[in-house]
Amino acid sequence: MIEEVVMRQDIPLDDFLPIFVSSALVMVFGGFYVGIFTAVKVNLLKKWAMPIAYIFWMLTAYCLYLMGSLMMVGDFTAKALVVAGIGLLLLPHAVYYMQHQVHEENEH
Amino acid sequence: MASNHLTGIGSESRQLATWYFTFAAIIFGAQLLFGLVSAIQYVMPGFLFEILDFSVARMLHINALIVWMVFAMFGSVYWLLPDETGIETVGIKIGKLLYWVFVAAIVVVILVYLFIQVGPADEMSIWFIHEGREYIEAPRWADFGIVVVALGFVANLFLTGIKGNRSGIVTVLMADMIAFAGLYLCGMFFTDNISMDQYWWWWVIHLWVEATWEVFVGSLAAYGLIQMIGASRKVVEMWLWIEVAMLFGSGILGIGHHYFWIGTPEYWWEIGALFSALEPLPLVAMFIHVMYDWGKQQGKQAASGSEESVVNNKPAFVWFWMNAFGNFLGAGIWGFFHTLPQVNLYTHGTQFTSAHGHLAFFGAYATILIGMMYLAIQGTNGIKVLKNTKASIWAVSLLVGGMMGMTIALTIAGYVQVLVSRAQMGATWAAYFDGQSGMWFAQAMDWRLLMGGVMFIGFLLLIKDLVTTGKNPVHLR
Amino acid sequence: MANKSVWSDNRFWQRSAAWITGFAAVLLIWLTFDTMGQISMGNDADFKNGVTKRVPGPTVINYKITYEMSTKRGHEVPIIGGNDGQGMSLFQEKEKFFGRDDWSEEEAGALLHLGKLGSQTKNCMNCHTLLGNGAYYAPDLTKAWLDPAWGPEGSMQAMTGKDTKEEAMAEFLMHPSTYPTHARMMPDLGITADEAKGLVAFLKHMSSIDTNGFPRNFGKIQGAVHGK
Numbered sequence: 180m181i182e183e184v185v186m187r188q189d190i191p192l193d194d195f196l197p198i199f200v201s202s203a204l205v206m207v208f209g210g211f212y213v214g215i216f217t218a219v220k221v222n223l224l225k226k227w228a229m230p231i232a233y234i235f236w237m238l239t240a241y242c243l244y245l246m247g248s249l250m251m252v253g254d255f256t257a258k259a260l261v262v263a264g265i266g267l268l269l270l271p272h273a274v275y276y277m278q279h280q281v282h283e284e285n286e287h
Numbered sequence: 288m289a290s291n292h293l294t295g296i297g298s299e300s301r302q303l304a305t306w307y308f309t310f311a312a313i314i315f316g317a318q319l320l321f322g323l324v325s326a327i328q329y330v331m332p333g334f335l336f337e338i339l340d341f342s343v344a345r346m347l348h349i350n351a352l353i354v355w356m357v358f359a360m361f362g363s364v365y366w367l368l369p370d371e372t373g374i375e376t377v378g379i380k381i382g383k384l385l386y387w388v389f390v391a392a393i394v395v396v397i398l399v400y401l402f403i404q405v406g407p408a409d410e411m412s413i414w415f416i417h418e419g420r421e422y423i424e425a426p427r428w429a430d431f432g433i434v435v436v437a438l439g440f441v442a443n444l445f446l447t448g449i450k451g452n453r454s455g456i457v458t459v460l461m462a463d464m465i466a467f468a469g470l471y472l473c474g475m476f477f478t479d480n481i482s483m484d485q486y487w488w489w490w491v492i493h494l495w496v497e498a499t500w501e502v503f504v505g506s507l508a509a510y511g512l513i514q515m516i517g518a519s520r521k522v523v524e525m526w527l528w529i530e531v532a533m534l535f536g537s538g539i540l541g542i543g544h545h546y547f548w549i550g551t552p553e554y555w556w557e558i559g560a561l562f563s564a565l566e567p568l569p570l571v572a573m574f575i576h577v578m579y580d581w582g583k584q585q586g587k588q589a590a591s592g593s594e595e596s597v598v599n600n601k602p603a604f605v606w607f608w609m610n611a612f613g614n615f616l617g618a619g620i621w622g623f624f625h626t627l628p629q630v631n632l633y634t635h636g637t638q639f640t641s642a643h644g645h646l647a648f649f650g651a652y653a654t655i656l657i658g659m660m661y662l663a664i665q666g667t668n669g670i671k672v673l674k675n676t677k678a679s680i681w682a683v684s685l686l687v688g689g690m691m692g693m694t695i696a697l698t699i700a701g702y703v704q705v706l707v708s709r710a711q712m713g714a715t716w717a718a719y720f721d722g723q724s725g726m727w728f729a730q731a732m733d734w735r736l737l738m739g740g741v742m743f744i745g746f747l748l749l750i751k752d753l754v755t756t757g758k759n760p761v762h763l764r
Numbered sequence: 765m766a767n768k769s770v771w772s773d774n775r776f777w778q779r780s781a782a783w784i785t786g787f788a789a790v791l792l793i794w795l796t797f798d799t800m801g802q803i804s805m806g807n808d809a810d811f812k813n814g815v816t817k818r819v820p821g822p823t824v825i826n827y828k829i830t831y832e833m834s835t836k837r838g839h840e841v842p843i844i845g846g847n848d849g850q851g852m853s854l855f856q857e858k859e860k861f862f863g864r865d866d867w868s869e870e871e872a873g874a875l876l877h878l879g880k881l882g883s884q885t886k887n888c889m890n891c892h893t894l895l896g897n898g899a900y901y902a903p904d905l906t907k908a909w910l911d912p913a914w915g916p917e918g919s920m921q922a923m924t925g926k927d928t929k930e931e932a933m934a935e936f937l938m939h940p941s942t943y944p945t946h947a948r949m950m951p952d953l954g955i956t957a958d959e960a961k962g963l964v965a966f967l968k969h970m971s972s973i974d975t976n977g978f979p980r981n982f983g984k985i986q987g988a989v990h991g992k
Binding site for chain 1: 519521525529557560564565567568571572574575576582583586615619620623627628630633705706710711
């Protein structure tokens, strides 16, 4: 499981800014995805906004990819990032499903 | 917090809570003051040189931070216990006595920090002056005092939880607080081996702020949602268990991201990277949860034909929102972008860490604890609906705006350091000073000081609002 | 209420939380045992036997320490007493520390003990970073011993007028405000001659700890590390 070498290469100077910006955007876009998804589910936003949420998730995934490749992460970390990205995709669905179940059982 | 309308079951416990909150607010002010001194020293290095040096001012700044938060956390527990258990806190007399012991110890420690500052290199200094280990500098004698006080507090919590109605929130708090107190013991020994020293030091710091404190915040958020918007206890408590699973599941092994460079083996790179990547997920989840419950409750209210807000304590609710948001921003975004070892190699020990530390402590903890103070003010004064006032709105705007400004300034400074001192020059003495003297760095420090001043004004308004709430006629009684 | 799903069952989540927390805690404790073994401090016999420890014993102060690229590991590692050409320490080349290179295990241990105590009681960590942790008001001390500024051609050694690195460092620690280098100065912390000696031993020892290549490219511009 241990990578032979994680940090063989230096990060080029010009790559630092894109790395910081893309990793911040991972979270920002991820936040938008989750926020819009939840807002639609609790009827704060209309149904048509849902595709926008998924577009934000795709942007998140892209930024995650960009960040990982600029940092030159190894195989293991790349897998960890993919897991985190998919986790983010599923998270609001799971939360909504569970919240819905509980509300159904308690209020009807 | 002078006027007291507390009566009935739990009034003793709530009174003790207000004492804890009052002292917490005072120390919060001290934290900001010493922070300002340190910020001035970045801009004017001669300021108070060899009178109150940066090392001393910063030690007071970060110790005041820990102390006021611990006080406000204890206060929060004493406040919510009667609501949750339905009985008066067991052993409240001892709780009150220990409060005074705690306050006296803190005052002595602060005076020693201020007037003795450093001692010779021997065990006596470790026992009676300070231990010189960031965040847990408190001298050894005070360590033992803190352990005694914490045990008393945990005993209050456990005995009350066992005797009364043990709700889900109380159960989580009981488990969390025993871990919180127990972890402190990991920071109470001396070793010549600096790697070993920092390994255990992180057990205290990390397992507090990225595990047990976060779970504590989850419990407070659960309690607050039930109190403020009447969220369903069943939903909130189930959610709390999920949060505990996610926070501890990612946070405990997330400690790996502190073990990249302190002499510990390479496998911590992978463990740290994996669990750090997962750490933001529970923070996102907490955010959804607040939004979801609020949307549901407000929707129900709208369906019943009422235009009224479901929120019965506006300022507290604003602060709880700021918590959901700030936790995501400070711990989530600012934590995530320097957590992977590949980039942390360059950012470790720069102002990036400082930016993250400032926003995360404020966003994740200060916000919700201020929210709890508002809940206590509401209860103490017997107010049905606590409204926003001019002062409360300005306070939250200036505190949050100041903190954001400070964080952005520190982030820019960190970026300069990464490029100049680290990537280009390799972290030597000369590299360090080249990074510090750059124009961007210097200006960032000016802005940081300015924004610190903005926060201080916000703090004064917050205190004004809290103190005048009791007499303010706008609130519904 | 008929179809009660496990996903909305409070008890299910309570148990899950307990199991996950327990599992993470057990894993952390297990890893801690392994790490403790790897970061426990070595001793003098390790040097004689050619054993490389992540945290070497205190008598490392008798040896010459450098920080060199290891092609096998892909980053810099501390090299003690000469390089075998493959990035491993030879533990042969000695270096005088305050005029001696025969500090016994007890003497060196006592010196390191004093230095570590001093690093805490003088509150180093609230201005400097040690192993990258601490405050950011002053330079990182992780590899301070290897810093070109303190070397034979370095500005700091020249300023104190001393002939060796350790004497220059000790002199600076005792009278920091006599040697102002920048507008931001180190305050006088009442450090005695003995304490200064201990602190320098502590710094030399810290520079020999294997930090997985942190800091990266240390002293690259001056070429100090490779240039020796």
